[in-house]
Amino acid sequence: MTQTPLLIVLLLTLSSLAYHFGRKRAFAVSGGRIRTLHSLPAYYGLYAALWAVIPALLVLALWLAFEDSVITRLVIASLPPETATLAPSRLNLVLNDIRNLVVGNIVSSEPDAAILAAADRYRDLRGISTTALFAVTLGLAAIGGWFAYGRIRPEYRSRNAVERILKGILITCSTVAILTTVGIVLSVLFESVRFFQAVPITDFLFGLDWSPQIAIRADQAGSSGAFGAVPLFAGTMLITLIAMSVAVPIGLMSAIYLAEYASPRVRAIAKPLLEVLAGIPTVVYGFFAALTVAPFIRESGGLFGLDIASESALAAGLVMGVMIIPFVSSLSDDVINAVPQSLRDGAYGMGATQSETIRRVIFPAALPGIVGAVLLAVSRAIGETMIVVMAAGLAAKLTANPFEAVTTVTVQIVTLLVGDQEFDSPKTLAAFALGLVLFFVTLALNVLALYIVRKYREQYE
Amino acid sequence: MEAQASQFMAENPEHAPARRRPAEADSATYDREHRGTVGEVRSEVPRMRCTAVNVHYGDKHAIRDVSLDVGKNEVLAMIGPSGCGKSTFLRCLNRMNDTVVGCRVSGEILLDGKDIMAPDVDVVPLRARVGMVFQKPNPFPKSIFENVAFGPRIHGLAQSQAELEEIVVSSLQKANLWGEVKDRLAHPGTGLSGGQQQRLCIARAIAIQPEVILMDEPCSALDPISTAKIEQLIDELRRNYSICIVTHSMQQAARVSQRTAYFHLGDLIEVGETDRIFVKPQHQLTEDYITGRFG
Numbered sequence: 139m140t141q142t143p144l145l146i147v148l149l150l151t152l153s154s155l156a157y158h159f160g161r162k163r164a165f166a167v168s169g170g171r172i173r174t175l176h177s178l179p180a181y182y183g184l185y186a187a188l189w190a191v192i193p194a195l196l197v198l199a200l201w202l203a204f205e206d207s208v209i210t211r212l213v214i215a216s217l218p219p220e221t222a223t224l225a226p227s228r229l230n231l232v233l234n235d236i237r238n239l240v241v242g243n244i245v246s247s248e249p250d251a252a253i254l255a256a257a258d259r260y261r262d263l264r265g266i267s268t269t270a271l272f273a274v275t276l277g278l279a280a281i282g283g284w285f286a287y288g289r290i291r292p293e294y295r296s297r298n299a300v301e302r303i304l305k306g307i308l309i310t311c312s313t314v315a316i317l318t319t320v321g322i323v324l325s326v327l328f329e330s331v332r333f334f335q336a337v338p339i340t341d342f343l344f345g346l347d348w349s350p351q352i353a354i355r356a357d358q359a360g361s362s363g364a365f366g367a368v369p370l371f372a373g374t375m376l377i378t379l380i381a382m383s384v385a386v387p388i389g390l391m392s393a394i395y396l397a398e399y400a401s402p403r404v405r406a407i408a409k410p411l412l413e414v415l416a417g418i419p420t421v422v423y424g425f426f427a428a429l430t431v432a433p434f435i436r437e438s439g440g441l442f443g444l445d446i447a448s449e450s451a452l453a454a455g456l457v458m459g460v461m462i463i464p465f466v467s468s469l470s471d472d473v474i475n476a477v478p479q480s481l482r483d484g485a486y487g488m489g490a491t492q493s494e495t496i497r498r499v500i501f502p503a504a505l506p507g508i509v510g511a512v513l514l515a516v517s518r519a520i521g522e523t524m525i526v527v528m529a530a531g532l533a534a535k536l537t538a539n540p541f542e543a544v545t546t547v548t549v550q551i552v553t554l555l556v557g558d559q560e561f562d563s564p565k566t567l568a569a570f571a572l573g574l575v576l577f578f579v580t581l582a583l584n585v586l587a588l589y590i591v592r593k594y595r596e597q598y599e
Numbered sequence: 600m601e602a603q604a605s606q607f608m609a610e611n612p613e614h615a616p617a618r619r620r621p622a623e624a625d626s627a628t629y630d631r632e633h634r635g636t637v638g639e640v641r642s643e644v645p646r647m648r649c650t651a652v653n654v655h656y657g658d659k660h661a662i663r664d665v666s667l668d669v670g671k672n673e674v675l676a677m678i679g680p681s682g683c684g685k686s687t688f689l690r691c692l693n694r695m696n697d698t699v700v701g702c703r704v705s706g707e708i709l710l711d712g713k714d715i716m717a718p719d720v721d722v723v724p725l726r727a728r729v730g731m732v733f734q735k736p737n738p739f740p741k742s743i744f745e746n747v748a749f750g751p752r753i754h755g756l757a758q759s760q761a762e763l764e765e766i767v768v769s770s771l772q773k774a775n776l777w778g779e780v781k782d783r784l785a786h787p788g789t790g791l792s793g794g795q796q797q798r799l800c801i802a803r804a805i806a807i808q809p810e811v812i813l814m815d816e817p818c819s820a821l822d823p824i825s826t827a828k829i830e831q832l833i834d835e836l837r838r839n840y841s842i843c844i845v846t847h848s849m850q851q852a853a854r855v856s857q858r859t860a861y862f863h864l865g866d867l868i869e870v871g872e873t874d875r876i877f878v879k880p881q882h883q884l885t886e887d888y889i890t891g892r893f894g
């Protein structure tokens with residue numbers, strides 16, 4: 139609705155008026171002696187303001203959520219019976235025409251009288267709804283403000299009331315975040331269940347053959363529709379392995395250098411520079427991998443007589459490893475810095491050299507935290523999409539050879555969902571099943587990593 | 600607040616708290632001129648001999664012209680108000696100040712007649728000869744055995760596992776800890792009580808057979824019983840080692856040490872036989888401090 143911003147501004151104005159008068163009244167009822175008030179005057183103002191704005195905003199939100207469907211219902215009810223009883227898909231087209239007429243867009247067919255009448259009705263209903271919305275919300279704001287205003291007395295505990303309301307708002311926000319997550323997980327879960335009705339879960343988890351092309355026509359050739367995900371898991375693992383064997387040594391050693399050897403000046407420069415790596419968009423890494431690294435690897439492989447695919451697991455893994463370096467290094471850096479200075483002093487005081495101190499005292503002490511950091515990095519690598527889409531290829535091959543093209547879970551999710559497919563074909567639903575697997579693996583890794591990190595923290599507190 | 604307190608103190612010196620106070624407050628009441636040292640800084644059989652040692656942290660002159668001996672088989676106590684430079688001076692003796700950014704040490708420090716400040720001196724063998732025990736027990740997050748074996752391992756003192764075990768056992772015995780831990784050598788050192796941890800740190804320090812042991816307030820985090828055990832241990836260790844101990848407890852200094860050095864704002868004010876210092880201090884500042892007239 140186009141007037142919504144105006145309405146919100148009006149509501150906020152009302153609410154600030156409520157604040158002003160609430161405060162005034164608090165001063166008035168205290169008879170000038172603020173000490174006799176239970177709370178500071180501002181709290182009485184805030185109390186009135188919140189009462190004015192919150193119920194009105196709630197109603198506004200609900201109204202906007204249901205306005206359209208209610209109006210549509212009413213319009214359908216007013217259509218001539220032969221139109222109103224059309225199949226849902228056809229009916230939708232008619233409704234689209236009506237809406238387009240209302241906003242003045244081009245209409246697909248020459249409108250007949252019934253449609254024009256419906257469009258008028260639609261417009262009228264919208265007008266009524268808008269007026270009613272203004273009346274109801276502004277009225278509610280006035281009532282709410284007035285109610286709170288009336289309750290202001292010196293002994294009224296408005297501070298506690300305001301604290302309660304604020305707590306309520308915070309709880310609502312976090313609930314929204316949690317519910318959204320739960321909703322996404324549940325929807326992925328349900329779609330996966332639908333997929334497993336079409337393809338047995340054991341075939342999916344243990345099948346060695348992945349070719350998700352479903353025959354659209356019965357006589358179509360070459361579309362077997364096999365959904366064995368093992369090649370995808372293997373490809374993901376191969377690329378993750380390559381990425382980690384780049385990121386862990388380099389990240390860890392640069393963390394050790396930064397935490398133990400670097401002078402404060404070097405540290406102040408090098409650390410932000412490393413973190414810039416984390417700020418590069420993954421798509422940039424992606425085309426770097428596809429356009430620079432992969433050809434380079436293929437050519438240098440050629441010099442040694444190796445036959446390397448132009449899209450190789452190696453290229454994607456190497457670039458992904460570079461991307462994850464700052465992740466590993468900054469987490470490990472934190473962990474190493476958390477090792478108490480007294481342990482370093484103890485080792486130096488025994489005559490240990492710097493590298494002995496690091497190898498024998500600091501590294502073992504930081505190890506659990508470092509393991510946690512590496513696990514978090516692994517889950518990052520598994521979920522990474524852009525680089526592998528661009529550089530790793532699409533061939534679902536079951537191979538351990540890093541010079542061949544492989545594909546990963548995330549790449550397949552992308553390819554399954556782009557392109558024309560009916561939504562409820564197994565091909566599309568397979569994306570949800572893959573997503574579910576991905577979700578569980580990364581969740582398990584994260585939980586494990588956080589558990590390890592936390593356990594390690596407790597050791598020194 | 601601080602200013603009020605020092606004003607109050609200036610007017611009522613007998614009410615002054617005997618506890619630690621920051622150095623800044625003192626400087627208002629005493630001059631900042633360099634003060635010479637009274638008493639016998641030299642020892643008849645010195646193990647370490649420091650001459651004209653100065654330490655700077657950036658612009659801050661933390662130790663000024665200190666000359667002091669650590670005798671053979673003696674316990675030297677260092678006392679003085681907080682921030683006067685006791686830890687700083689102690690850390691000069693095994694060059695631990697090298698690890699502090701911005702810290703400069705000058706002067707001559709001899710260990711058995713050899714200058715340890717010379718640029719070509721390797722700190723690894725030096726710290727093996729001059730061990731250190733810290734204020735807060737800091738066992739490594741390893742087993743009790745590995746904690747004590749740490750030094751012998753990095754210095755290659757044991758040729759075989761049996762030899763290593765022998766060193767560990769005898770160090771734990773010397774630190775009066777053997778009886779309490781002999782059944783759980785494989786348990787983590789961090790699982791011991793505070794007093795046991797501190798004795799473990801002492802065992803760790805003596806496992807490399809140092810000649811001098813530096814202790815920076817080794818009992819300040821401990822209960823009286825653990826403190827008594829460590830004091831007894833220090834007395835036993837004196838037979839084989841020279842010991843420098845920083846302490847805030849004058850009773851402790853009186854109990855364990857043969858000589859006492861009183862530091863004040865970076866100056867070494869007075870050195871002497873412990874018995875003499877506590878009975879008949881020669882310098883007014885020393886007397887004020889040990890009679891609790893200011894902390």
Ligand SMILES: Nc1ncnc2c1ncn2[C@@H]1O[C@H](COP(=O)(O)OP(=O)(O)OP(=O)(O)O)[C@@H](O)[C@H]1O
Pocket residue numbers: 622656659661679680681682683684685686687688699
């Ligand atoms: N790393 C450092 N950087 C800068 N100044 C320091 C540093 N360490 C100590 N100082 C300063 O040097 C002076 C002496 O410090 P030191 O730690 O030796 O005192 P202390 O006598 O051991 O005190 P306490 O009894 O509280 O341990 C203090 O004024 C302190 O602020």
Ligand SMILES: [Mg+2]
Pocket residue numbers: 685686687815
């Ligand atoms: Mg100190």
